[in-house]
Amino acid sequence: MKTQPVRAKKHLGQHFLNDLNIAEKIAKTLSLEGYEHILEIGPGTGVLTQFLLQYPQSLKALDVDAESIAYLKTHFILEHRELLQDTSRFEVVEADFLKVDLTKLFGKKQFAVCGNFPYNISSQIVFRTIENRQWIPEFSGMFQKEVAQRICAQPGSKTYGILSVLTQAYYQTTYLFTVPPNVFSPPPKVDSGVLQLQRKEDYHLDCDEKLFFRIVKAAFNLRRKTLRNSLKSFQLSDNLKKDAIFGQRPEQLSVAQFVSLTKSIENDDI
Numbered sequence: 001m002k003t004q005p006v007r008a009k010k011h012l013g014q015h016f017l018n019d020l021n022i023a024e025k026i027a028k029t030l031s032l033e034g035y036e037h038i039l040e041i042g043p044g045t046g047v048l049t050q051f052l053l054q055y056p057q058s059l060k061a062l063d064v065d066a067e068s069i070a071y072l073k074t075h076f077i078l079e080h081r082e083l084l085q086d087t088s089r090f091e092v093v094e095a096d097f098l099k100v101d102l103t104k105l106f107g108k109k110q111f112a113v114c115g116n117f118p119y120n121i122s123s124q125i126v127f128r129t130i131e132n133r134q135w136i137p138e139f140s141g142m143f144q145k146e147v148a149q150r151i152c153a154q155p156g157s158k159t160y161g162i163l164s165v166l167t168q169a170y171y172q173t174t175y176l177f178t179v180p181p182n183v184f185s186p187p188p189k190v191d192s193g194v195l196q197l198q199r200k201e202d203y204h205l206d207c208d209e210k211l212f213f214r215i216v217k218a219a220f221n222l223r224r225k226t227l228r229n230s231l232k233s234f235q236l237s238d239n240l241k242k243d244a245i246f247g248q249r250p251e252q253l254s255v256a257q258f259v260s261l262t263k264s265i266e267n268d269d270i
Contacts, residue, residue: 005075006045006067016044017116017142019183027051029140029176029196030112037111041097041125041141042118044068046076052114053083053090060105062093069094098124102132112138119144119188123163126151129197133170139197140176148175148193160251162220166213169205169255171197207262215262219250227253227261240268 006016017023026048030038036057043049043061045068052059063069072092077084084090093105098121105111113136117125122143129136143151146159151167152175153160167173176194181187205212215231222230228246240246245253245261253261 006065006071012065012118012120015116015119015184015186015188017047017183018185020047022179022183023048023116024051025177026114026116026140026142026194027054029194030055030114031138031198032057032112034137035110035112037106037109039097039102039105039111039113041113041115043072043092044116046072046080048114048116049076050080050083053080057112058089058091060091060093062095062097062100062105064094064096066094098128102135106135108135110135110137112136113141114139115141117141117143119147122147126163126167130166130170133199133203137199139171140195142179142192142194144188145178145191145193148195151197152195155252155254157251161223162217165216165220165253165255165258167197169212169259170203171199173197205259205262207259208266211266212259212262215265216250216258219253219258223250225249231265234265236265237268240264 028051032055038052038055038057038059040049040052040059040061041063043063044065046061049059049061049072061072063072069092113129129139142148147163150159150161150163152173153164174196176196179192179194181189181191184192215234218233219227219230226247226249228241230250231246236246243264245257
């Protein structure tokens with residue numbers, strides 16, 4: 001077995017993908033339409049990076065692991081120099097996706113996000129993508145299977161929750177395929193899942209979006225209760241609380257119904 005060139009670090013949630021066929025398959029989930037730049041999160045040893053470099057888009061590989069950064073800047077670049085004849089197309093960046101100013105990476109231009117995402121911050125990566133949705137028309141990559149399924153879950157499902165609603169409010173979500181643990185080093189204890197998010201043509205909601213976020217989070221924080229009880233902090237009028245929607249639980253509502261609910265609360269006359 002080939003020795004892993006970079007040590008996987010548990011505190012960073014690293015599980016390095018070793019299967020080139022799966023890496024290529026993940027790279028092919030990108031449509032490459034509507035953007036000239038790609039941001040790879042958590043490139044590790046560059047298994048996915050080498051396939052993303054085959055596209056005409058510029059690529060920035062972003063990682064917080066100094067050891068991975070050092071490997072990519074030396075051994076990886078030497079090994080794949082035939083793909084890097086135009087060195088301006090590729091940059092290795094040591095930074096945290098959750099903290100970095102994304103507008104400084106591509107100068108307020110559209111870019112896709114792709115990666116074998118660190119499992120311990122994968123949900124946070126999606127939330128950060130939603131926050132920066134005006135710059136990110138497409139997003140694809142690998143999560144724990146459970147998280148990927150939760151993002152794509154439909155109303156009525158036990159896994160349908162905050163992550164599902166907020167993601168689906170702005171993106172079309174598609175669960176693509178499952179990846180077994182044995183293709184990673186070290187192997188995770190669970191299956192992984194690859195998904196694709198494509199930003200909706202109109203990704204502006206017909207309501208107060210900050211209020212929408214607050215309502216969705218408040219509703220699912222007490223997901224076993226009806227909306228009449230979980231949304232008490234919004235001081236709803238008695239008249240509004242008579243609406244049949246308040247007798248439902250949050251997992252029963254579609255994104256469109258949450259938008260409608262937000263508009264009703266926004267216009268509530270106490």
